[in-house]
Amino acid sequence: MPAPRQGHINHFYALLEKLANLVGPSRQLSTTHGRMEWPERGVYFFFENTEHRASAPYGPRVVRVGTHALKSGANTTIWNRLSQHRGNAKDKGGNHRGSIFRDIVGTALMERNNLSYSTWGRRSPASSDIRVAEKPMEQRVSDHIGQMSIICLDIPDEAGPDSLRGYIEQNAIALLSNFEKTAIDPPSKAWLGSYCDREKVRQSGLWNSNHVTESYDPDFLQVFEKLIDQMGGQKSEVTMQKDMKIVIQCAGSKNKGGFLKTGDGRPVVFVANPSLAPENADCIYAHPDGMRSDGKSWRQYLVEYNALKPHNPDGLYAAIDLYRSSAYADLKDTFGAEKVFILSAGWGLVRGDFLLPSYDITFSQSGKSTPYISRAINQDFMDFNMLDLTSRYALVYLGGKDYIPLFCDLTQSYAGERTVIFNAATPPKAPGCLHVKFDTTIRTNWHYECAHRLSKETSWLFNAPMKQGDNLLQQRQKLKSKPEQRAASKSDAYLDIGNVRGSKYKAIYDYLINLPASQDQATLSYSFVGELIGTKLPQSSYTHHQMFWANGGHYYAKFWMEAGFHVEGSHAGKAPEESWVRFQRK
DNA sequence: CTTATCAGACAATAGTCGTG
DNA sequence: CACGACTATTGTCTGATAAG
Numbered sequence: 143m144p145a146p147r148q149g150h151i152n153h154f155y156a157l158l159e160k161l162a163n164l165v166g167p168s169r170q171l172s173t174t175h176g177r178m179e180w181p182e183r184g185v186y187f188f189f190e191n192t193e194h195r196a197s198a199p200y201g202p203r204v205v206r207v208g209t210h211a212l213k214s215g216a217n218t219t220i221w222n223r224l225s226q227h228r229g230n231a232k233d234k235g236g237n238h239r240g241s242i243f244r245d246i247v248g249t250a251l252m253e254r255n256n257l258s259y260s261t262w263g264r265r266s267p268a269s270s271d272i273r274v275a276e277k278p279m280e281q282r283v284s285d286h287i288g289q290m291s292i293i294c295l296d297i298p299d300e301a302g303p304d305s306l307r308g309y310i311e312q313n314a315i316a317l318l319s320n321f322e323k324t325a326i327d328p329p330s331k332a333w334l335g336s337y338c339d340r341e342k343v344r345q346s347g348l349w350n351s352n353h354v355t356e357s358y359d360p361d362f363l364q365v366f367e368k369l370i371d372q373m374g375g376q377k378s379e380v381t382m383q384k385d386m387k388i389v390i391q392c393a394g395s396k397n398k399g400g401f402l403k404t405g406d407g408r409p410v411v412f413v414a415n416p417s418l419a420p421e422n423a424d425c426i427y428a429h430p431d432g433m434r435s436d437g438k439s440w441r442q443y444l445v446e447y448n449a450l451k452p453h454n455p456d457g458l459y460a461a462i463d464l465y466r467s468s469a470y471a472d473l474k475d476t477f478g479a480e481k482v483f484i485l486s487a488g489w490g491l492v493r494g495d496f497l498l499p500s501y502d503i504t505f506s507q508s509g510k511s512t513p514y515i516s517r518a519i520n521q522d523f524m525d526f527n528m529l530d531l532t533s534r535y536a537l538v539y540l541g542g543k544d545y546i547p548l549f550c551d552l553t554q555s556y557a558g559e560r561t562v563i564f565n566a567a568t569p570p571k572a573p574g575c576l577h578v579k580f581d582t583t584i585r586t587n588w589h590y591e592c593a594h595r596l597s598k599e600t601s602w603l604f605n606a607p608m609k610q611g612d613n614l615l616q617q618r619q620k621l622k623s624k625p626e627q628r629a630a631s632k633s634d635a636y637l638d639i640g641n642v643r644g645s646k647y648k649a650i651y652d653y654l655i656n657l658p659a660s661q662d663q664a665t666l667s668y669s670f671v672g673e674l675i676g677t678k679l680p681q682s683s684y685t686h687h688q689m690f691w692a693n694g695g696h697y698y699a700k701f702w703m704e705a706g707f708h709v710e711g712s713h714a715g716k717a718p719e720e721s722w723v724r725f726q727r728k
Numbered sequence: 729c730t731t732a733t734c735a736g737a738c739a740a741t742a743g744t745c746g747t748g
Numbered sequence: 749c750a751c752g753a754c755t756a757t758t759g760t761c762t763g764a765t766a767a768g
Contacts, residue, residue, distance in 0.1 A: 210729075210730085221762095222730090223729085223730095225762090225763070225764090226729090230763080230764070235764085236764095237764085237765070237766085239766090239767090240729080240730090240765085240766090240767095241729090242729075466750090
């Protein structure tokens with residue numbers, strides 16, 4: 143009957159294989175660098191090319207187990223530690239005073255090769271003379287350790303002596319150590335460790351001193367397995383294309399034509415500030431929320447125009463077909479026009495199959511760009527929001543950071559998971575959203591490449607390990623475990639982005655939600671609303687008060703709808719005192 | 729084993745420029 | 749004019765080292 147320890151060791155190696163299947167094969171240390179993907183924290187296992195297990199299939203034998211950040215508050219990363227073991231990549235130098243592993247490998251090399259460095263291992267500060275003298279030895283050590291391979295287990299817990307990493311390290315060492323035990327998987331005859339000056343290394347068969355004499359807790363294998371499964375879990379949580387909706391920002395380059403026409407047949411060019419636009423006899427400039435001669439706003443007219451589909455007399459493009467980049471066509475082919483939404487600076491969040499007229503409105507504030515097409519951050523637009531906010535599809539945003547505040551604003555109460563893809567060192571502020579960094583070298587219009595990749599397949603998106611910050615699983619857990627913080631950060635974001643639409647109207651929600659339950663109705667003058675929101679109501683609340691106070695079709699209706707009210711009536715006079723809106727409890 | 733520090737490498741961004 | 753290529757600038761990260 144085999145010793146129980148043999149069974150545990152077999153189990154241990156089976157788990158290591160499972161780990162390798164998840165994270166890929168072990169890496170040879172001399173070929174590693176800090177720009178590879180490494181777990182932030184974890185436990186690492188070393189293999190040495192001469193060392194194999196004693197039984198079939200004679201796979202590699204673990205020769206060292208290690209971890210890092212065992213002191214509270216420590217914030218070294220696993221790569222930090224591994225790089226100290228590896229030494230200098232260029233000149234093979236190193237510092238055995240910072241790496242006990244280098245230290246003991248050095249003593250073994252000296253013993254085996256009849257070398258002597260009297261200063262080796264002395265803790266006392268090493269002068270530069272000493273370090274220069276030791277350099278050849280450090281290089282030998284780097285050569286030897288560089289041949290070794292490593293595999294890492296991701297254990298992202300807090301630093302501290304009670305960390306899971308410490309637990310796994312201690313038990314793995316105690317299990318594998320042959321110190322004063324019947325040897326299982328003993329070292330090869332030529333193993334360098336046999337020349338080491340540390341008895342614990344020679345006897346245990348490991349390049350370890352700590353824990354080799356201790357006993358192990360067989361239950362640790364279950365913890366070990368659980369940790370591996372957790373890594374697997376976050377990789378298998380893939381959202382398929384059929385379960386996703388995409389939001390992509392609009393683009394400047396549009397297909398030509400597709401103008402709405404005035405009554406006398408002149409094309410309309412939509413801009414952010416028609417009053418600043420140049421004189422042009424061939425067309426008229428208008429704001430999307432500007433008035434037509436028939437008393438409707440252009441936005442309203444556009445909705446009615448869409449209702450006539452498939453009739454399309456002015457030859458407008460569907461939003462998804464309006465822009466020239468093939469990224470939009472790719473998304474349409476893969477996801478379908480009704481699951482791709484365009485985040486347009488002119489119109490808001492528009493479904494891909496909605497017909498849009500040609501327009502010239504951008505968030506870009508670059509000084510050179512003509513001011514009449516620049517939409518200011520606090521400019522009032524009655525943005526469309528054609529997204530079904532009760533949908534549970536995973537919503538993925540692609541685009542530049544200028545559009546993210548609008549995206550967050552319009553999707554704030556979206557029921558499903560929202561993911562913002564970004565391409566910057568620091569994740570953009572997008573409270574309540576998951577963040578995924580897009581890995582690319584492209585600097586300009588990277589979101590087109592991202593769209594192409596998403597059209598091919600989506601698994602990379604949710605598998606991507608986050609080098610900085612939390613991975614997706616951790617982000618999800620944080621969002622779940624701290625919903626109140628999510629709410630708090632929402633309002634933070636509003637403060638943060640100043641007077642962005644949404645920030646101010648939130649005050650209406652706050653006011654209504656605090657009304658006594660017995661009060662079913664509230665009639666508020668514009669001057670009172672103005673005090674609530676800290677600024678006077680926009681011109682459109684006078685010129686189109688019915689539409690302005692409509693219970694849907696724009697983002698801010700939610701501020702009274704979610705408080706349990708709807709607008710029952712409104713009146714716009716000349717002055718704020720003679721204008722009012724009436725909210726009725728639903 | 730961990731941390732602090734520094735210089736150099738590298739990445740991100742905004743802006744400019746040339747081309748079709 | 750739109751687009752990609754290029755550049756200047758800014759800021760961040762890495763790797764090396766020294767030392768706690």
